[in-house]
Amino acid sequence: MIVVTRLNGGQFGVNPDLVQRIDSAPDTILTLIDGTKYIVEESMAEVVDRVNEHRSQLLARAQEIVETPARSRAPGDGDGRDAPEAGRRADPTTPGADPRRTSSSDPHAEHLAPAVPLRPRSR
Numbered sequence: 001m002i003v004v005t006r007l008n009g010g011q012f013g014v015n016p017d018l019v020q021r022i023d024s025a026p027d028t029i030l031t032l033i034d035g036t037k038y039i040v041e042e043s044m045a046e047v048v049d050r051v052n053e054h055r056s057q058l059l060a061r062a063q064e065i066v067e068t069p070a071r072s073r074a075p076g077d078g079d080g081r082d083a084p085e086a087g088r089r090a091d092p093t094t095p096g097a098d099p100r101r102t103s104s105s106d107p108h109a110e111h112l113a114p115a116v117p118l119r120p121r122s123r
Contacts, residue, residue, distance in 0.1 A: 002050040004030070005041040014038070016051040 001013035007027070014030060023029040024044040031037050040047065 002047070002054050004038070004047065004050070007039055007041060012038075016054050019051065022047050 002016050003011050003013050005011050014032075018032045018034070019030055020033045021031040022044050023031065027039045028042055028044050028047060029037055029039050030047065042050075
């Protein structure tokens with residue numbers, strides 16, 4: 001989230017991934033992908049800088065997670081490996097278990113919900 005200021009002085013957070021357009025005529029108007037518009041005090045350049053800073057922080061954190069060996073990560077860092085069932089493989093003999101989920105190629109497979117079968121559309 002980025003924090004911006006309404007013209008009346010109140011601050012609020014906006015998910016920068018939902019910003020479709022930023023206009024400056026003369027007030028700065030944020031238009032979200034659902035059509036919602038917000039008029040903010042910050043200039044267009046300030047909002048763009050905040051969006052870029054937010055995205056650079058996300059990329060830096062993702063790179064940090066990739067580069068940090070799994071054993072040195074702290075519990076609760078959001079990687080899902082501190083969950084009680086982490087490290088356990090699904091028992092394919094359990095009723096309702098998906099045998100495709102037991103492969104060791106995906107360490108997080110046991111955290112996924114079972115697949116929902118698709119049915120053809122009726123016309």
